[in-house]
Amino acid sequence: MSSTEIDRQWTTRLRHRVAHRLPPEKMLPDTQPAYVASWIYVFGVTTLSALAVVILSGFILALKGPQWWHASGIGHFVNSLHLWSVEIFFFAMVIHLWGKYFMAAWRGGRSLTWVTGVVTFLVSIATAFTGYVSQTNFDSQWISTQAKDGINSTGAGSFFNVLNFGQMLMWHIVLLPLAAVVLTAVHVLMVRAKGVVPPFEEREEAR
Amino acid sequence: MSDSPDVTVAPWTGPQRPYDIIKEGTIAFLVVAILTIGLAVVFSSPDDPQVTIQQWSNRAPVDFAQTALAELNGTSGTAQYGAPYNTASSGQHLGPFTLAKWLGATIPVNTVRDFVLSPLESQPPSPTLSAALAQWKGAGASQRTAWVDAYTKASTKMTFAHGTVSVPTTSAGPVPVMINSLEQMARSGALDQALVTRNGFYTSNFTLPLLFLADGSYLGDLAQQRHLLGTQWGMMNETGNYPGQAWLWLYTFWYQVPPFSSSTNADVLVWAIMMLLSLLLLLVPFIPGLRSIPRWTRVYRLIWRDHYRTQSA
Numbered sequence: 448m449s450s451t452e453i454d455r456q457w458t459t460r461l462r463h464r465v466a467h468r469l470p471p472e473k474m475l476p477d478t479q480p481a482y483v484a485s486w487i488y489v490f491g492v493t494t495l496s497a498l499a500v501v502i503l504s505g506f507i508l509a510l511k512g513p514q515w516w517h518a519s520g521i522g523h524f525v526n527s528l529h530l531w532s533v534e535i536f537f538f539a540m541v542i543h544l545w546g547k548y549f550m551a552a553w554r555g556g557r558s559l560t561w562v563t564g565v566v567t568f569l570v571s572i573a574t575a576f577t578g579y580v581s582q583t584n585f586d587s588q589w590i591s592t593q594a595k596d597g598i599n600s601t602g603a604g605s606f607f608n609v610l611n612f613g614q615m616l617m618w619h620i621v622l623l624p625l626a627a628v629v630l631t632a633v634h635v636l637m638v639r640a641k642g643v644v645p646p647f648e649e650r651e652e653a654r
Numbered sequence: 655m656s657d658s659p660d661v662t663v664a665p666w667t668g669p670q671r672p673y674d675i676i677k678e679g680t681i682a683f684l685v686v687a688i689l690t691i692g693l694a695v696v697f698s699s700p701d702d703p704q705v706t707i708q709q710w711s712n713r714a715p716v717d718f719a720q721t722a723l724a725e726l727n728g729t730s731g732t733a734q735y736g737a738p739y740n741t742a743s744s745g746q747h748l749g750p751f752t753l754a755k756w757l758g759a760t761i762p763v764n765t766v767r768d769f770v771l772s773p774l775e776s777q778p779p780s781p782t783l784s785a786a787l788a789q790w791k792g793a794g795a796s797q798r799t800a801w802v803d804a805y806t807k808a809s810t811k812m813t814f815a816h817g818t819v820s821v822p823t824t825s826a827g828p829v830p831v832m833i834n835s836l837e838q839m840a841r842s843g844a845l846d847q848a849l850v851t852r853n854g855f856y857t858s859n860f861t862l863p864l865l866f867l868a869d870g871s872y873l874g875d876l877a878q879q880r881h882l883l884g885t886q887w888g889m890m891n892e893t894g895n896y897p898g899q900a901w902l903w904l905y906t907f908w909y910q911v912p913p914f915s916s917s918t919n920a921d922v923l924v925w926a927i928m929m930l931l932s933l934l935l936l937l938v939p940f941i942p943g944l945r946s947i948p949r950w951t952r953v954y955r956l957i958w959r960d961h962y963r964t965q966s967a
Contacts, residue, residue: 479673480666482961492678496686504690517701526701527694530896534693535686537901549953553939555663565936572901579892579899585702586892589877592868593888600746600922602753605738605760610865613858645666646958647659647949 468640476639483643487546490539491638497536498631502624504529509620513583533575540568552644560637567630574627577619580609591615660945700894702880707849707863710872711840715814721870722836723809725765726829727802730869732765739763739865746922753922761861769866773848774835783835786828793827801827817841884909904928 453459507525508516516522544564553561580591591609598604608614711718724730728742736745737754738761745754774787790798805826813820819834839845849863867873874883882888887910890902905928914920938944948954955962 476673476675478670481669481671481964482666482958483673484671484960485957487957489682492682493686495679496683497690499683500687500690517703523699523701524694527697527699528690530699531693531697532686532690534897534900535690541901546957548938549948549951550957551660551945551948551954553945554659554661555665558939561939562936565932565938569932569936572899575899575901582701584704585876585880586700588704588864588867589873589882589888590892592864592873593884597921597925599735599738599754601925602737602757604754605757608738608761608859608861610861611859616858642666645663646961647954648664 469636473639473642480643480645482646487542487550488643490543490546493539494536494543495631495635497532497539498627500532501529501536502628504532505620505624513581513616517584529578533578537571537575540571544568550644551647554644555641557637557641557644560634560641563630563634563637567627567634570623570627570630574619574623577615577623581612581616581619583612587612658942658946660942660949661939697896700892700896702893705867705873705876706843707840707846707867708843710867710870711837711845714870714872714875715819715837715841716812717871718840719812719814719819719833719837720809721866722770722833722840723802723806724869725769725866726832727806728765729806730765732763732769732865732869735763746919748922748926763862763865768852768862769849770832770836772852773839773845774832776848777835777839777844780835782831786831786835789828790832797827801825801829805829805833885915904931 504525508522508529511519511522516526547561547564576594580587580594595604595609598607598609607618707718721730725733728734732739734742736743737757737759740759740763744752746752771787771790774783777783793801804823805821808821808823808826811822814837817838819830819837821830821833823830836845839848846863849866850857850860852862853859877883877888878886880893882891882893887903887906890899890906892898905924908914908924908927909920914924917923934941934944
């Protein structure tokens with residue numbers, strides 16, 4: 448087999464491309480630019496950490512099923528962990544988003560990083576919403592019967608029925624978390640590939 | 655490609671500093687995990703029990719019977735909803751676009767059949783109920799309408815005593831028996847089951863009982879006591895003193911202000927606004943002016959104050 452033939456393989460091309468864009472020193476850096484020195488940078492990693500706790504607590508809830516937490520003290524505690532990690536997740540994510548806005552973090556070919564971040568934010572809202580309507584308690588009854596009018600008015604209610612508990616639970620524990628995690632992974636890889644956006648240059652500020 | 659400072663930036667060639675990404679991630683995870691555990695221990699989480707139709711009909715029997723009548727005479731919220739449940743109305747419209755109507759009644763709900771007749775027919779036969787259902791089925795549409803109209807007219811004087819719904823009319827045909835039977839069925843808990851098991855033994859679809867519950871006043875009254883109505887920023891709240899879906903504040907905000915607070919078209923208008931705002935947020939890097947605000951406001955100088963201090967030194 449010739450080396451040319453190997454070089455043309457999809458697998459080889461993909462490996463070269465990944466190695467070029469995300470070499471180990473970018474993927475797992477041991478240094479970073481000196482300007483990365485502000486509390487605002489904490490909120491990105493806080494968002495990721497909260498997402499990890501959300502998923503871990505969700506895994507435990509999934510092990511025992513959607514009704515478990517109503518009848519078990521441990522279940523209720525795990526539900527509380529799920530709730531509060533979601534609150535921390537959104538709190539950190541919103542601050543992260545506004546921080547990146549005021550840094551104009553899309554500069555230098557980072558537009559797609561911004562776009563994936565915003566899409567992740569929107570998908571996360573949908574994920575949380577489907578969780579609220581899957582609680583099988585008064586909150587889920589009230590929120591679903593109220594939310595149906597907004598969603599139905601757009602026509603989306605025809606295929607996204609918030610009163611269908613089974614459908615909402617599947618969206619909440621399979622489809623939307625999968626989308627959120629994949630989007631988050633892509634977002635983080637983009638940040639690692641492009642690096643953290645540098646400050647506005649003094650020359651530019653004068654314009 | 656634009657060379658605007660809002661789009662481009664030269665790659666950093668300045669000094670670097672040590673950065674242990676694994677250590678940072680581990681510490682962040684531990685801090686967040688401990689914070690989450692602390693919040694869960696101190697504040698727990700809300701879990702107000704679900705409302706059942708059995709509970710509703712026992713605690714507010716007249717409201718239940720009036721709602722059952724509204725399902726029968728076609729005046730309930732569900733009966734007059736339009737798509738995706740039926741074709742009773744064209745629904746909300748965004749300018750000339752009736753988005754829901756275009757997709758049609760994809761989740762068909764016939765309130766007479768689904769909320770009254772089918773549940774009653776699922777009951778063990780009794781002479782009185784069987785006769786009433788036979789009388790209903792044997793009558794023409796105009797006769798049924800006349801019976802329902804007579805019952806509806808007298809229903810302002812509806813009372814409930816000794817487990818029976820009473821309405822002062824003698825010209826409503828089988829309707830009093832049907833409403834009373836449905837009331838008994840609801841009070842026993844059988845209606846909760848009948849509405850969810852319509853499609854078989856296994857079910858996870860609660861569309862029918864939730865629509866029925868939402869058509870009555872009982873659920874809304876409970877929500878009002880818990881400050882969950884739409885006029886009380888309800889969409890983002892949850893029971894108890896918890897933050898709820900605080901990230902929905904902007905969506906909920908529109909419902910509190912005119913013209914949306916009084917518009918029958920508010921839902922689709924608010925959704926359109928939110929879709930537009932979401933699109934703007936998504937496309938910030940590509941929108942001149944919007945992408946310049948960070949440079950104009952210079953908030954970034956707070957974020958990178960050490961960098962600029964070093965530069966000016």
